[in-house]
Amino acid sequence: MARIPATDDSPERRRKAIRYAVPVLAAGVAAATIGLVPALASAGSPNLPDITAKKLIEKIAVSDTQTISGSVKFSTDFGLPAIASAFGSSLGGSGTGGSASANPNDQLTKLLTGTHTLQVAADGPDRQKVSIVESAAEYSVIHNGNDVWAYDSGSNQAYHSTAPQGAKSGAGTDHTSSTLTPQQAADQALKAVDSTTSVTVDGTAKVAGRDAYQLLIKPTQADTTVGSIRIAVDSATGVPLKFTLTPKGSAKPAVDIGFTKVDFGKPAASTFTFTPPKGAKVTTEKSGADAAKKDGTKAQDNAKSALDGLNVIGTGWDSIAELKTPKGSLTGQQSNTKGSTFDTQSLISSFGKTVKGSFGSGTFVSTRVVNALITDSGKVYVGAVSQDALVKAASK
Amino acid sequence: MSQAETLPTPAPRPGVLWQLGLFRSEFITVMRRWRTLALLAVLTGVPVLIGIAVKIDTNGGGGRAGGGGSGGDGGGPAFIAQITNNGLFLVFTGLAATLPFFLPMAIGVIAGDSIAGEANSGTLRYLLVAPAGRTRLLLAKYASVLAFCVVATLVVAASGLIVGAILFPLGDVTLLSGTTISFTEGLWRALLIAATVALSLTGIAALGLFISTLTNSGIAAMATTVGLLITVQIVDQIPQLHAIQPYLFPHYWLSFADLLRDPVYWDELRRNFGLQGLYVAVFGSAAWARFTTRDITA
Incomplete structure (x- = not known):
């Protein structure tokens, strides 16, 4: 095998290197498979006839x-x-x-x-x-x-x-x-x-x-x-x-x-x-x-009955639901739930931020899609709209 | 330690039978050790303990299913709530309880000892005097570790089944998905689960074998393997490290429970088998590379 009679341990070392290459190769193939297979599986965009x-x-x-x-x-x-x-x-x-x-x-x-x-x-x-x-x-x-x-x-x-x-x-x-x-x-x-x-x-x-x-x-x-x-x-x-x-x-x-x-x-x-x-x-x-x-x-019903009016502002995607709640009803309603008489108001403000506008001040609770503005006067504005739009609606 | 002196005429290419003989002598040597028997005794004890604990808890708690603390995920090992009503679930609970540490620890001890232990006691070179070839010897060693994986798993399952049958009623099995299957089919699933658990241990067996080829101290190899197991298990629990967790060998171990769904949810089981195969390929070949090229001095 070893044609070049270089150092004494040359064939020995080469054999060693080749053997150690096996686990390295196995790991490499695995890594490549893990990396490529999901990519290949999801990459296909099939050819289909056009459709309206x-x-x-x-x-x-x-x-x-x-x-x-x-x-x-x-x-x-x-x-x-x-x-x-x-x-x-x-x-x-x-x-x-x-x-x-x-x-x-x-x-x-x-x-x-x-x-x-x-x-x-x-x-x-x-x-x-x-x-x-x-x-x-x-x-x-x-x-x-x-x-x-x-x-x-x-x-x-x-x-x-x-x-x-x-x-x-x-x-x-x-x-x-x-x-x-x-x-x-x-x-x-x-x-x-x-x-x-x-x-x-x-x-x-x-x-x-x-x-x-x-x-x-x-x-x-x-x-x-x-x-x-x-x-x-x-x-x-x-x-x-x-x-x-x-x-x-x-x-x-x-x-x-x-x-x-x-x-x-x-x-x-x-x-x-x-x-x-x-x-x-x-x-x-x-x-x-x-x-x-x-x-x-049921959950929604509960919430609805506790609120005295639902008004929709805007159309389509920009719709904002306006709910009028008597002051304190948010807290009262929650105590129905067995064993959890927490103060909803403080809970809301704990993960919201305070916003001020011409409507007064309120708590703005945001998620990635639905946002809500709860004003201190007891109105709630909810919609899949930006904070500005909610503030604008509240200020009307 | 192996009874390699029983080998027949030293042919240049010994046949399959000879290889089997080598494996058999290795396996018998492993099983005859006090250490192995002690490990198996511990594994037998786990389902017994769980069974007795659940029995006492049920009697004390006025027959309330599952006892006080079993409020879903956090209440002890998986399936513990079902044991009172069907003893077969003790098999699953026993496996779920032993799989994270007891079983792999036992495998780690056996695998870590396999080569390094021989080197430690100075018997490795005698083994190699026989014309078995290092590759064959390594294969026989690994095969005996794998056989121990099967034995250890079956010991846990059998102990769970026997204790479950003595302490609790047996009957139709309600799967996780709510579908009911007959007891016989439940037994088949239990066997399938035991086989899955045994397969789940092949990764750490290969890892232990590789570590065993690195050192001449059996204790060091065992300690390293078991230490590595504990480290990996801890890393697998840290949420911030979720990016590497799918590549850790114990990550999909509990997927054996997916065999109790209807329909069986294969995704994680397949990932588990793939991952174990990967560990076996990488560390098995690394062990081979190391063992066939290193100087045996002990």
Whole structure:
């Protein structure tokens, strides 16, 4: 092998070098694979025939996909202060008490911060299932016919509510799926389509291994904090596969919900059957209609009944909700929530900043999308608009 | 230490059978050590302790499922809330409790000792007198460490199953996703989980083997491997270091729980296997490079 008889240990050293090159090579190949494979997987923008925005929206509307299952990556980054998520869960915690409750309200507020993986399955309007994948545990909401079950494997607790006859795709389950699947999120965004918005088809993308068109929705109004909404629509079935909301002046989405794996086959029937395991603590919600409603709107209802008026200022994306609250009602309302009689006012000011204007002074609470101005005179202005727009509205 | 003197005629290319013989003698040597038996005894004890603790807690707490502190994620090892109602979950809890430290520590001790221990007691050069070749010897050593991974995992699982069956009822298994499967299928999943856990340990086994080739002191190799394990486990817990965490070998260890979902969530399991494979490739070949080129003086 060693043709050059240089130093005595030359072949020996060379052998050594070659052998040591093996682990280095292995590490290098691995590093390259880790670096390149995700890049290659997401880089593909498939060639699809051109389509107009109108046709694409139609495609979504006529899509009759009834069966779907897959994994969804659910990331939200609203820039909420950490305390707000605790606040949020206590808002939702109605009645059952304790943070380990299997009540969907308690659990779904988790989705407001961070990145979660969901496993979803649906088989027509009667059977849906959504599971939040957690470390060595899972939280599932299962809708099967008239039954809505929720099961938290971490604490071995279950929650059961019965939807009334006839209200099969009732508000309760609809709510859960609407926060969770890209379809519903897309539907809501499309409702906002009017003269204030530009809707275009912006190329194609690969989502969950499927070819998709990208629908780009851009507010044309000046004051809104919403930069753009992007919906990836499966080219074959018209099912929205990915929903991204990006605030103005930022590259990082505030909401990013998308399938990472999708299958349009019929999920196994056993997916939707649930029998509470022996020894699981089951909370039952009897009153059907109420239970269905409760899922989605109880928190808001509470808030609304405590406020004596809702007024919408502006149009389209620039809409600002003006709420008049009797002084102190914000604090009073919160004490309903079991075990958490904190002073909301001081909580709000703890993560807001003081703003002064011709309306007097108030607290400005900002997130990456929705901003709120709570004036000292008891008015609340909320909207996906800039601080200036809120101050302007308050000063009117 | 190996009974390498049982080797047949010194052929230039010994066959597979011979290789198996080498592995068998290595493995028997490992299993015969008091140290190994003590480690296995500790591993057997963990599910026993958990089982008894849960039993006492349940009786004392008026039969309340899960006991007082099991409010979700922070309340002890995974699945502990389900043990009272299904003893099979003791297998999963036992594995979840031993996987972060007990199991890899045992592997670290065995792997760290594999080469350095021989060097330490001066038997390594005798092993190498046999025409096995260093590569073959290293392979046999690594194979016996891997076999120990399987044995250790099965010991934990079996102990969990036996204690669970004695102390708690057995029956249909409710998966994390709420789907119910039969007990037999639950047993299959338990076996699959044990296999996954054993596979999860191949990375640290390779790491320990590599460290073992670096030194002539068995104690030093064991201490380094176990110390490294503890360091990596701590680093894996620091949120600020999240950028490097996906590349740490224990990062996806608990993904074995994903086998209890319906449908099984494969993403992290696959990442775990990939990561273990990577560690085996890099440190296994590094161990080979070191062991086949170094001067054996002891």
